[in-house]
Amino acid sequence: MIKITVLLVDDEVPFVETMTKRLTKRGLTVFTAFSGNEALKQLKEHKNMEVVILDVKMPVMDGIDALQEIKKQFPLVEVVMLTGHATVETAIEGMKLGAFDYLMKPCDMDILISKMKEAATKKREHEEKIIEARINEIALRRSY
Amino acid sequence: MENKKKSNEQYYKSLTKKLVLRIIIGALAPMMIVSAIILEQFHSAYTEKVHAHLGELVLKHKQNIDCFLVEKLNDIQFLSKSFNFEQLSDEAFLQKRLTSLRKEYNTVFVDLGVIDENGLQVAYAGPFKLLKAVYSEADWFKNAIKSRYFVSDVFLGLRGHHHFIIAVRQNWHGKYWILRATIDFMAFNSLVENLRLGKTGFAFILNKEGKFQTKPLRDVVPDACLNYIKDKNNSQNGIYILDKKDQNGKKKIYVISFLKNGDWLMVFQQDMADAFSELNRSQMIAFFIIIFASISIITMAFFFSKKVVKRISRTDREKNMMNQQVIETGKLASIGELASGIAHEINNPVAIMVEEAGWIGDLLEEEEFHKSENLDEFERAIQQIQTQGKRCKAITHKLLSFARKTDSRMQDIQINDLITEMVVLSEQRAKYSNVTIKTDFKKDLPSIMASESELQQVFLNLINNALDAMDKNGGTITVATRLENSSIVIDFADDGSGIPIPNLARIFDPFFTTKQVGKGTGLGLSICYGIINKLGGKIDVKSAIDIGTTFSIWIPISTSSNNESK
Numbered sequence: 001m002i003k004i005t006v007l008l009v010d011d012e013v014p015f016v017e018t019m020t021k022r023l024t025k026r027g028l029t030v031f032t033a034f035s036g037n038e039a040l041k042q043l044k045e046h047k048n049m050e051v052v053i054l055d056v057k058m059p060v061m062d063g064i065d066a067l068q069e070i071k072k073q074f075p076l077v078e079v080v081m082l083t084g085h086a087t088v089e090t091a092i093e094g095m096k097l098g099a100f101d102y103l104m105k106p107c108d109m110d111i112l113i114s115k116m117k118e119a120a121t122k123k124r125e126h127e128e129k130i131i132e133a134r135i136n137e138i139a140l141r142r143s144y
Numbered sequence: 145m146e147n148k149k150k151s152n153e154q155y156y157k158s159l160t161k162k163l164v165l166r167i168i169i170g171a172l173a174p175m176m177i178v179s180a181i182i183l184e185q186f187h188s189a190y191t192e193k194v195h196a197h198l199g200e201l202v203l204k205h206k207q208n209i210d211c212f213l214v215e216k217l218n219d220i221q222f223l224s225k226s227f228n229f230e231q232l233s234d235e236a237f238l239q240k241r242l243t244s245l246r247k248e249y250n251t252v253f254v255d256l257g258v259i260d261e262n263g264l265q266v267a268y269a270g271p272f273k274l275l276k277a278v279y280s281e282a283d284w285f286k287n288a289i290k291s292r293y294f295v296s297d298v299f300l301g302l303r304g305h306h307h308f309i310i311a312v313r314q315n316w317h318g319k320y321w322i323l324r325a326t327i328d329f330m331a332f333n334s335l336v337e338n339l340r341l342g343k344t345g346f347a348f349i350l351n352k353e354g355k356f357q358t359k360p361l362r363d364v365v366p367d368a369c370l371n372y373i374k375d376k377n378n379s380q381n382g383i384y385i386l387d388k389k390d391q392n393g394k395k396k397i398y399v400i401s402f403l404k405n406g407d408w409l410m411v412f413q414q415d416m417a418d419a420f421s422e423l424n425r426s427q428m429i430a431f432f433i434i435i436f437a438s439i440s441i442i443t444m445a446f447f448f449s450k451k452v453v454k455r456i457s458r459t460d461r462e463k464n465m466m467n468q469q470v471i472e473t474g475k476l477a478s479i480g481e482l483a484s485g486i487a488h489e490i491n492n493p494v495a496i497m498v499e500e501a502g503w504i505g506d507l508l509e510e511e512e513f514h515k516s517e518n519l520d521e522f523e524r525a526i527q528q529i530q531t532q533g534k535r536c537k538a539i540t541h542k543l544l545s546f547a548r549k550t551d552s553r554m555q556d557i558q559i560n561d562l563i564t565e566m567v568v569l570s571e572q573r574a575k576y577s578n579v580t581i582k583t584d585f586k587k588d589l590p591s592i593m594a595s596e597s598e599l600q601q602v603f604l605n606l607i608n609n610a611l612d613a614m615d616k617n618g619g620t621i622t623v624a625t626r627l628e629n630s631s632i633v634i635d636f637a638d639d640g641s642g643i644p645i646p647n648l649a650r651i652f653d654p655f656f657t658t659k660q661v662g663k664g665t666g667l668g669l670s671i672c673y674g675i676i677n678k679l680g681g682k683i684d685v686k687s688a689i690d691i692g693t694t695f696s697i698w699i700p701i702s703t704s705s706n707n708e709s710k
Contacts, residue, residue: 012492018499025506104541106495106533109502 004120005029005048009039009066010055010082019053026113036061036069043074051119053112054099056083056090064094071098076126078119082107156453163449171441179434183427190423198341198399198419199383202412205339205347206382206401212335213295213310213404216252216327219245220312221293223256224323229316232258232267232323239269245325254307254326261289261320270326272303284309288322295404297351298329298358305329308357333358336410342421345414349403357408387416473674487540494540498533501526556591557599559632559699563623566603570611577611578618586626590701598675605668606636606695612659613640613693631681631698642689651685 006028010016013034020030031046033039035058043049052070056063067079081102083091091102100119103112223241224232232238242256255270263280279285284296288311296309311324336358339347349357384400395416403410417424505526513519567581574581610621622637643651650656652673657666676683680700687693 012496015492015496015499018496018503022499022503022506104537105491106498106537 003027003029004116005031005046005050006116007031007033007039007042007046007049007052009033009036009052009058011035011058012055022109023113026109028113028116035059036063036066039066040069040073043070043077049074049077050123051100051116052077052079053116054079054081054094055105056081056094064090064097067094067097067099076123076130078123080115080119152457156457159456160449160453163452164445167445167449168442171445172438175434175437175441179430183430186426187423190420194397194419194423195385195399198397198412198414199385201339201341202347202399202401202410203383205336206403206410209335209349209403209410212332216249216325217293217295217310217312219249220310220323220325224312224314229258229314229321235267235269235275238267242269250331252328252331254328257324257326259285259311259322259324261322263289266321274303284311284324285322288313288324289320295407297355297407306359308332329359339412341412341414342418343415344418345412347410347412350409350411352407352409469674490536491540494533494536498530501529501533505530554593555596557594557596558591559589559599559625559634560585560587562596562599563603563625563634566600566607567623569604570607573608573611574621577614578616579611579614580618580620581607582620582622584622584624586624589625589627589632592632592679592699592701594679594699595675598678602672602675602697603634603636605672606697609668609695610636610638610640610693613638613642615641628698631700634697634699635694636696637692637694639692642691643685643687643693644689648685648687652683 006023008016008019008023008030009032010019011034016032016034020032023030031042031049033042037060039052039054043052054063054066054070058066061069063081063083067081070077070079078100079094079098081091081094081099082105083102091099095102100122101115103115223245227237227241232241238256238258242253245253245256255268255272255274257265257270257274257277258267259265259279263278263282263285265274265277265279268275268277282301284294284299287296288294288309292313294309294311294313296311298306298308301307301309306329307326308329309324309326311322313320313322315321336347336349339345346360347358348360351357382401384398386398386400387395388398389395397414397416397419399412401410402408505523507513508519508522508526513522516522563583563585567583571581607621607623614621619639622635624635624637626633626635647656647658652669653666654670655666656670659666673683676697676699681698683698684696685693686696
């Protein structure tokens with residue numbers, strides 16, 4: 001199992017705590033944040049963050065604002081939106097803004113993990129491609 | 145409900161009554177007042193006119209008669225002055241004078257006589273044998289000898305004929321003598337007789353004692369006029385006008401004037417009904433017109449009120465129905481809002497509970513718990529919590545989607561395009577169920593005014609229902625549009641399982657569903673029904689078991705634009 005570094009963002013503290021325990025038990029590295037701003041701070045501190053699980057409905061800075069901010073500052077980090085049914089439209093809007101996918105609460109653990117895996121894989125592929133490109137660039141530069 | 149209906153009926157009845165009364169009063173009162181005023185004015189104007197006319201007529205005749213009398217008197221006076229007693233006492237001469245007078249004035253003068261102061265007629269010319277007649281005891285003689293001239297009342301006298309006398313007193317050697325002439329009663333009478341008006345208008349002359357001086361055409365009781373004249377002095381040019389009832393109760397109009405320096409009265413008498421016949425006729429006509437107008441107003445009032453009240457009751461009924469609908473929609477909307485609030489609030493705790501249960505499940509997998517004999521029970525309980533949590537989620541999701549507001553703005557819609565859109569949306573699901581959706585559109589349908597999202601909901605619901613009706617073997621759904629009268633008709637036909645007859649009557653009822661608990665809300669078709677109803681259309685269903693079901697929707701073209709303005 002690949003070790004994925006996740007940031008869990010939700011204003012529901014018990015939900016975040018339990019989720020953290022369960023994900024940690026499944027071998028994921030979990031960071032938590034209870035608001036959009038906190039999430040951005042965490043992302044700044046931990047550059048190796050791969051996937052963000054982001055609740056759509058949060059006070060102060062809602063999911064969409066947080067998503068836009070994350071995508072602006074950390075374009076490579078993949079975001080999975082977490083939503084209630086009433087906010088499906090918001091989640092879809094989030095996908096248009098660059099979210100990887102959305103899931104409905106309460107979500108099945110297996111589905112959540114597989115989604116995160118996909119997201120992490122995508123992120124790693126992106127990174128690999130970027131590195132490859134850089135290597136190529138550097139290689140070409142040297143050979144030139 | 146029965147009571148309400150009854151009280152409603154009473155209300156409408158009293159409303160009709162009130163309306164009828166108001167219309168009748170409102171229409172009749174001004175008419176009556178105006179008619180009364182006009183009639184009154186007309187009446188007084190006409191009365192005045194009749195009075196003036198009659199007065200004029202009488203005055204003219206009075207002058208005529210006065211003239212006649214004065215003229216005759218003058219003639220005799222002239223005769224008596226021109227010749228002396230001796231000359232006139234000669235009967236042959238007198239006869240000559242009479243002949244010349246008669247030649248001059250037709251036959252007005254009947255005879256001439258010369259009478260000495262003792263009342264003995266010393267000469268006479270005329271048709272009667274009155275020579276040497278003694279008049280000393282006759283009233284006229286007594287009067288005539290006292291004054292220079294005298295005109296007598298009409299009397300029978302010695303000859304037994306109606307006549308009156310003009311006498312002129314002269315002096316001959318210190319002795320009075322009188323020249324008298326008899327005026328032909330018929331000639332005099334004709335002066336008055338000519339004054340006739342209408343059927344009952346005629347004139348006569350009375351003396352102060354109330355004796356007739358002319359021959360009245362009808363029976364007349366002359367006292368009435370006399371009494372009146374004695375009482376009152378309000379005359380106009382010497383004309384008195386008097387309305388009185390005779391002994392038969394008939395109203396008569398009397399026009400009275402003095403003649404002969406107040407010795408005689410000329411009375412013109414006419415039946416009121418006759419004098420005012422024209423007025424009466426026009427009053428009659430007016431009366432009939434008013435009666436006719438009143439009847440027609442009353443009929444119209446009844447007719448109109450009935451119609452208005454019928455209309456009012458219909459709009460009331462419609463309003464009630466609409467109110468009920470509004471209340472129901474309001475209820476549904478508030479239920480929806482409540483539901484969405486609850487769903488939101490419940491969703492998060494449920495999510496946490498499910499996660500906690502999951503966490504317990506995770507922990508149970510650890511080595512140390514495997515020895516526990518109740519491990520299976522624990523796992524089953526955790527599983528159950530998760531299953532029920534998912535069920536909660538499903539319910540809240542349904543509630544949320546039901547509560548979602550639809551966009552009910554009216555816009556121009558091409559039905560065919562909208563259906564195509566919905567069919568495309570449903571095609572994915574149809575493919576899984578092995579169903580093909582066919583469309584059979586009538587081209588160039590007119591656009592209608594409706595809410596797009598509402599119609600989307602209707603069409604999608606019907607297509608979804610049709611898909612649900614298919615069993616695993618799949619089937620065909622045909623969506624057809626056509627034009628019928630002024631409505632667009634859309635048929636959704638499937639060849640699915642069909643709807644049993646007992647259910648058919650209830651399928652549009654809210655919360656009626658045959659789906660498993662938790663699978664359907666039972667609101668889909670009732671929402672469709674409401675939407676189509678709101679558009680002024682109708683929705684109907686035909687179904688046969690194992691053959692299929694067809695839902696048909698009629699949406700009116702013309703009235704849909706009216707709906708928008710509501």
